[in-house]
Amino acid sequence: AQTVTQSQPEMSVQEAETVTLSCTYDTSESDYYLFWYKQPPSRQMILVIRQEAYKQQNATENRFSVNFQKAAKSFSLKISDSQLGDAAMYFCAYRRSNTGTASKLTFGTGTRLQVTL
Amino acid sequence: NAGVMQNPRHLVRRRGQEARLRCSPMKGHSHVYWYRQLPEEGLKFMVYLQKENIIDESGMPKERFSAEFPKEGPSILRIQQVVRGDSAAYFCASAGDASNYGYTFGSGTRLTVV
Numbered sequence: 001a002q003t004v005t006q007s008q009p010e011m012s013v014q015e016a017e018t019v020t021l022s023c024t025y026d027t028s029e030s031d032y033y034l035f036w037y038k039q040p041p042s043r044q045m046i047l048v049i050r051q052e053a054y055k056q057q058n059a060t061e062n063r064f065s066v067n068f069q070k071a072a073k074s075f076s077l078k079i080s081d082s083q084l085g086d087a088a089m090y091f092c093a094y095r096r097s098n099t100g101t102a103s104k105l106t107f108g109t110g111t112r113l114q115v116t117l
Numbered sequence: 118n119a120g121v122m123q124n125p126r127h128l129v130r131r132r133g134q135e136a137r138l139r140c141s142p143m144k145g146h147s148h149v150y151w152y153r154q155l156p157e158e159g160l161k162f163m164v165y166l167q168k169e170n171i172i173d174e175s176g177m178p179k180e181r182f183s184a185e186f187p188k189e190g191p192s193i194l195r196i197q198q199v200v201r202g203d204s205a206a207y208f209c210a211s212a213g214d215a216s217n218y219g220y221t222f223g224s225g226t227r228l229t230v231v
Binding site: 044 | 158161208
């Protein structure tokens with residue numbers, strides 16, 4: 001069974017600084033997708049960034065980027081120029097590659113990010 | 118397209134009552150997933166449905182919980198004889214047939230059992 005581990009329950013970053021959230025996963029599959037979701041106090045789950053395992057290039061979305069290390073099964077999220085609105089719970093998630101029917105997401109336990117002035 | 122709609126947003130039930138949670142997927146999406154989030158925890162998969170069929174219910178408790186996604190209408194997650202331990206946020210997500218993306222989530226239903 002696939003597992004996703006986030007070893008940092010809480011992180012703090014000063015506004016405008018950079019922070020990296022860690023995520024490791026375990027799978028025997030070779031093709032899969034990885035995601036980072038943001039959950040602000042409103043509870044809405046918001047997709048931040050995704051990575052296809054077959055792509056060597058790390059995904060980037062504006063201030064958010066990932067460091068995907070397939071051999072190490074590591075998928076960290078870097079937030080640059082942190083803003084107060086980035087404060088939220090961040091969840092790392094894994095999904096097997098689409099094999100004809102979309103498969104379920106497996107989530108980590110989350111990292112609570114605080115952004116300070 | 119209003120996205121994934123879940124209702125109610127908040128639901129309070131007394132122990133022993135039934136809870137019905139509704140999820141309308143995004144237009145054109147035929148795959149629905151239910152997840153449960155206990156306080157200060159991540160989302161745990163419960164069940165995956167595709168129109169009129171349960172595809173994967175490996176995360177559903179064996180008793181009191183059921184889910185359906187009829188041909189017409191929203192998906193329903195039903196919890197019978199609720200207990201305090203059922204108090205949680207329940208999220209629904211939907212996806213299309215060729216979705217290689219993370220799913221679109223609803224805003225969740227917070228169930229409180231008193």
